[in-house]
Amino acid sequence: MASAGATGREQQASLSDAEQIAQHKRAAARAAAEEVHDGMRLGLGTGSTVAYLLQALGERAPSLGELRCAATSVQTAETARTLGLTVSDLDELGELDLAIDGADQIDRGGWLVKGGGAAHTREKIVAAAARRFVVIVSEEKCVERLHAPIPLELVPFAVQTTLRALGDARLRDVPVSPDGGLIADYFGDVGDPRKLAGALSAQPGVVEHGLFAPEMVSSVLIAGASGVERRAGAKPDSKSAKPGA
Numbered sequence: 001m002a003s004a005g006a007t008g009r010e011q012q013a014s015l016s017d018a019e020q021i022a023q024h025k026r027a028a029a030r031a032a033a034e035e036v037h038d039g040m041r042l043g044l045g046t047g048s049t050v051a052y053l054l055q056a057l058g059e060r061a062p063s064l065g066e067l068r069c070a071a072t073s074v075q076t077a078e079t080a081r082t083l084g085l086t087v088s089d090l091d092e093l094g095e096l097d098l099a100i101d102g103a104d105q106i107d108r109g110g111w112l113v114k115g116g117g118a119a120h121t122r123e124k125i126v127a128a129a130a131r132r133f134v135v136i137v138s139e140e141k142c143v144e145r146l147h148a149p150i151p152l153e154l155v156p157f158a159v160q161t162t163l164r165a166l167g168d169a170r171l172r173d174v175p176v177s178p179d180g181g182l183i184a185d186y187f188g189d190v191g192d193p194r195k196l197a198g199a200l201s202a203q204p205g206v207v208e209h210g211l212f213a214p215e216m217v218s219s220v221l222i223a224g225a226s227g228v229e230r231r232a233g234a235k236p237d238s239k240s241a242k243p244g245a
């Protein structure tokens with residue numbers, strides 16, 4: 001426990017690593033919650049950082065009566081509903097104003113790895129449906145270079161053939177996704193994330209991979225000992241600014 005009167009940094013030093021990380025996840029989530037307003041259509045990610053976001057939104061649920069949420073996992077949908085938030089199908093909501101989600105890694109160029117919670121396929125669909133995508137992380141998620149494992153979702157048919165073609169990839173010992181996909185991880189070198197993302201997408205049998213390009217991300221809120229830093233992403237603020245639109 002931190003002693004009374006200790007400075008912020010002293011308090012941080014007295015917390016275990018896990019407690020500090022939890023505190024940072026909570027700070028990033030609370031900062032993102034401030035961007036949520038009544039009447040919005042909001043995409044909700046999956047994971048422990050998002051759980052803090054749900055808590056913060058739940059506290060404001062009485063004043064968010066017109067907020068409509070699309071969830072990226074059964075767990076997030078259930079928690080959101082329990083906290084008094086309205087959850088609808090993404091297909092009913094159409095374009096989202098904002099989506100907020102955590103990440104497993106973020107590199108200097110703004111590439112993300114997601115899918116530690118096996119929800120990356122739905123997370124990518126929801127993020128892509130949002131005009132703004134805000135990522136919330138604790139600072140230890142920041143890396144110089146992305147590294148394995150890179151989460152995958154695979155079609156069950158001939159999965160061993162797909163794994164062999166991928167090279168260094170293995171099934172993860174977790175339940176199938178709610179969409180019937182098998183969860184696996186790629187353990188090879190990442191190298192250039194754009195090249196790897198292209199190669200994984202091009203492999204028949206791969207439903208989705210956990211590499212998220214910088215163009216998908218509007219901003220990243222990174223929480224650490226010195227507070228919450230906002231890093232701009234590369235996503236244009238409006239869908240109409242998308243290439244080809």
Ligand code: 5RP
Pocket residue numbers: 045046047048049050101102103104113114115116117118119120123
């Ligand atoms: C789930 C995800 C999560 O956003 C990612 O794993 C981060 O999780 P946490 O907030 O628990 O650290 O991609 O598929």
